[in-house]
Amino acid sequence: MDDLSFSNLLTGKTAIITGGAGGVGSGISRVFGSNGCKVLIVDINAKKLKKIEKELSDSGITVKTCKANLTKTAEMKRAVNFALDCFGHVDILVNCVGGLNTKIGLPFTINNDEDWKLMYELNFKSMWGMSREVMPHMVKRKYGKIISLSSVAPIWNSINSPHYTVFKGGINHLTKTLAKEYAKYNIAVNSICPGYLWTDLWQNLGTQLKEKAESSPKMASMLKLKLKKGKISAFEVFKQRTIATTPMGIEQMPEDIGNLACFLASDKARYITGQVICVDGGATL
């Protein structure tokens, strides 16, 4: 009989986790490693890479790291080649690079060409570029799992940063087209839409929303934020928005995303492809 248990789901597998030194990515790396997967974490931040590498290797996980800027095609190629040198093959790619490396784009008219370019490269090019680099290798082996981090933003058409919303929506569409094209090679492609997590991304977003809300009562009401004596902290912004938008009323943890990613990356999910799945405490209901 097949193994019906849910332990060590990724034994013998290898994964590239991009942005794996960040908040969500490190949660995914922990869950993958704890389930027997060998992981290569690719990230632009050397300091954070060192930290997660030590944490994982101290707990007995096979982990390699690679510093790379995944908005650049040559760096993507180098990262995939490094994974092949380290492990001989790549079973799983998790595209977790992303974020808001520009100002909040509300109202729409303040977004300049540079904002759109930055957000395209960080949130969408990093995803399609890495998928393109790893695909020929997966096709050759007739095996592969690609999981990409999207967001609830395109599901509820968030107006705070239209470029972020659009490029995360692009991830969901490309997930479906890749799933359709590559299903015959036994390659599954899925995306995950998290709700709110208190990571570096949200600290930056919270600080920007705080400044907007404090700039005028009209803006605070547009953002549905309650100020105390005209002030609010970035974490309070995060908390108020989490409670206001999430039926479960609590924030999520990186490992909540890691658990779904681990299942999708495992052979238990062999018949699941082209899906966009929210892990959001009911926020998109």
Ligand SMILES: NC(=O)c1ccc[n+]([C@@H]2O[C@H](COP(=O)([O-])OP(=O)(O)OC[C@H]3O[C@@H](n4cnc5c(N)ncnc54)[C@H](O)[C@@H]3O)[C@@H](O)[C@H]2O)c1
């Ligand atoms: N935090 C949330 O509330 C939330 C919600 C929905 C979706 N997401 C998505 O989850 C993913 C991870 O976000 P996070 O909250 O962990 O943010 P984070 O900032 O903690 O992690 C992002 C990681 O990507 C790395 N990175 C940035 N630019 C890079 C580049 N050019 N090349 C290589 N690495 C680069 C950063 O160093 C960082 O380690 C993102 O795609 C984000 O859009 C996050």
